[in-house]
Amino acid sequence: MSNILLAGFGGQGILFAGKQIVLAGMRDGKYVSWLPSYGPEMRGGTCNCSVIVEDEPIGSPLVTKPDILLAFNTPSFDKFESKVVKGGMIFVDSSLVNKKSERDDIQAFYIPATELANENDLTGMANVIMLGYIIKKTGLFSEEFFKESLTSGIPAHKAHLAEVNNKALAIGFGYEG
Amino acid sequence: MAEKMLMKGNEVIGEAAIRAGCRYFFGYPITPQTELSEYLAKKMPKVGGLCLQAESEVSAINMVLGCTASGERAFTSSSSPGVSLKSEGVSYIIGSDLPCVIVNVQRGGPGLGGIQPAQSDYLQATKALGHGDMHFVVLAPAYVQEIATLMGEAFDIADIYRTPVMLLADGALGQMMEPVDFEAKRERALPEKTWAACGHGNKRKHNIVNSLYIEPETLENTVLARYERYKAIEENEVQYDEYMTEDAEICVVAYGITARIVKTAVKAAREMGIKAGLFRPITLWPYPKKQLAGLADKVDKFLVVEMNMGQMVDDVKVATGCKRPVEFFGRTGGVIPTPDEILAKIVEMNGGAK
Numbered sequence: 001m002s003n004i005l006l007a008g009f010g011g012q013g014i015l016f017a018g019k020q021i022v023l024a025g026m027r028d029g030k031y032v033s034w035l036p037s038y039g040p041e042m043r044g045g046t047c048n049c050s051v052i053v054e055d056e057p058i059g060s061p062l063v064t065k066p067d068i069l070l071a072f073n074t075p076s077f078d079k080f081e082s083k084v085v086k087g088g089m090i091f092v093d094s095s096l097v098n099k100k101s102e103r104d105d106i107q108a109f110y111i112p113a114t115e116l117a118n119e120n121d122l123t124g125m126a127n128v129i130m131l132g133y134i135i136k137k138t139g140l141f142s143e144e145f146f147k148e149s150l151t152s153g154i155p156a157h158k159a160h161l162a163e164v165n166n167k168a169l170a171i172g173f174g175y176e177g
Numbered sequence: 178m179a180e181k182m183l184m185k186g187n188e189v190i191g192e193a194a195i196r197a198g199c200r201y202f203f204g205y206p207i208t209p210q211t212e213l214s215e216y217l218a219k220k221m222p223k224v225g226g227l228c229l230q231a232e233s234e235v236s237a238i239n240m241v242l243g244c245t246a247s248g249e250r251a252f253t254s255s256s257s258p259g260v261s262l263k264s265e266g267v268s269y270i271i272g273s274d275l276p277c278v279i280v281n282v283q284r285g286g287p288g289l290g291g292i293q294p295a296q297s298d299y300l301q302a303t304k305a306l307g308h309g310d311m312h313f314v315v316l317a318p319a320y321v322q323e324i325a326t327l328m329g330e331a332f333d334i335a336d337i338y339r340t341p342v343m344l345l346a347d348g349a350l351g352q353m354m355e356p357v358d359f360e361a362k363r364e365r366a367l368p369e370k371t372w373a374a375c376g377h378g379n380k381r382k383h384n385i386v387n388s389l390y391i392e393p394e395t396l397e398n399t400v401l402a403r404y405e406r407y408k409a410i411e412e413n414e415v416q417y418d419e420y421m422t423e424d425a426e427i428c429v430v431a432y433g434i435t436a437r438i439v440k441t442a443v444k445a446a447r448e449m450g451i452k453a454g455l456f457r458p459i460t461l462w463p464y465p466k467k468q469l470a471g472l473a474d475k476v477d478k479f480l481v482v483e484m485n486m487g488q489m490v491d492d493v494k495v496a497t498g499c500k501r502p503v504e505f506f507g508r509t510g511g512v513i514p515t516p517d518e519i520l521a522k523i524v525e526m527n528g529g530a531k
Contacts, residue, residue, distance in 0.1 A: 059442075
């Protein structure tokens with residue numbers, strides 16, 4: 001069972017990343033739900049997304065106490081770090097968040113996802129790099145399974161997108177931090 | 178079973194309507210249901226249908242009136258403030274004995290309110306959206322899958338009883354994505370629309386669709402005939418769901434998105450040894466009165482949980498004949514209650530944890 005909260009700025013692909021986890025969960029036969037924060041959000045504003053992947057029907061779709069937190073900016077890290085359950089995991093884009101978790105009852109992982117994206121000509125795909133990293137660290141899905149799920153929705157005339165998504169995913173999956 | 182699709186609640190409303198054979202949508206955009214118009218604007222032309230953005234909600238509901246009078250399936254959608262604007266048209270549709278579907282993806286109120294999820298239109302929906310002696314069927318889905326099923330059923334119920342049917346959702350259900358299977362709807366026998374005001378080449382006497390009756394006795398008769406149909410609806414169309422109510426001491430009553438949050442709280446209460454259960458009305462009108470009355474003989478207390486200030490409490494009191502205490506917990510204005518808050522209330526009613 002996983003209650004996942006993805007949080008960052010609008011435009012970072014938070015909702016997209018959440019949807020990919022849910023899609024993979026559905027293809028894996030799990031119960032899943034995806035709930036975005038919505039409102040007067042815009043590029044650069046705060047944005048978060050509740051994602052649940054469970055073995056039984058889902059009650060509240062709102063994640064208030066995440067097992068897994070993905071923090072893509074400092075305000076999100078500050079707001080949600082304390083909400084993560086004991087024994088939970090925090091994933092931080094260390095290119096954008098200059099803080100470390102001081103909690104000793106959770107596992108924290110740091111990946112410079114945005115820098116890795118920029119260095120590899122994948123600007124704007126830090127979200128997919130992060131996905132690769134969390135899939136590896138959490139074992140939610142196998143890399144192959146997730147890769148297939150991620151590229152399954154890409155229409156033929158946009159086939160070139162599969163290549164960059166796979167590249168980003170592989171960078172995240174291979175990152176040793 | 179067909180392959181499941183991952184869709185937003187708002188999109189599912191549109192897709193389910195198309196699959197129910199509805200080809201006419203009249204609406205005016207408003208958060209948090211705009212994805213529905215967006216979806217239909219793309220899809221309706223592809224199936225030979227019409228998605229029309231009217232100049233206002235008032236206009237949209239009256240376009241529904243005209244369209245459904247011709248015998249076609251039609252629907253409109255809005256969120257709380259926009260639904261208030263439709264109230265006059267809804268009353269005219271009822272007065273004309275016309276079927277249609279109205280969607281309310283609720284947001285916080287009153288006034289322009291907010292844009293976050295709420296259930297504060299319960300009384301409006303179940304008691305009086307419009308003037309005159311009237312009811313209409315109100316369906317409250319709690320899952321995206323249930324939106325698909327109920328939206329399909331809504332058109333059937335509307336046609337069978339010649340009544341508007343409201344799908345009462347909220348911003349969270351509209352915005353969230355869950356897997357959905359559109360094949361799950363039951364097939365029903367539908368009456369022929371002999372009343373439709375449509376072209377027939379002078380082969381029969383023309384039909385008139387009207388809601389004006391100057392003679393009091395004539396008007397009374399139309400109302401009485403309509404209330405006979407309401408009686409049939411109350412007998413045949415009640416839907417509800419129960420979770421762990423068999424041995425429950427504290428029975429929580431909740432509908433829509435709130436019910437699933439309550440379910441999480443009930444599960445947690447059970448883990449603490451508290452005998453809690455959940456009763457979830459799926460039809461808010463007709464209200465599952467008999468079923469609640471039955472529960473009143475078994476449980477110790479009721480707790481109503483809603484995203485409003487307690488609009489359903491009186492319905493539970495009336496249904497149970499005030500046999501057991503009915504308490505309330507709610508958040509309003511667009512705040513979604515957490516399972517912990519609800520659990521704390523259940524624990525309090527239990528006199529602490531055991």
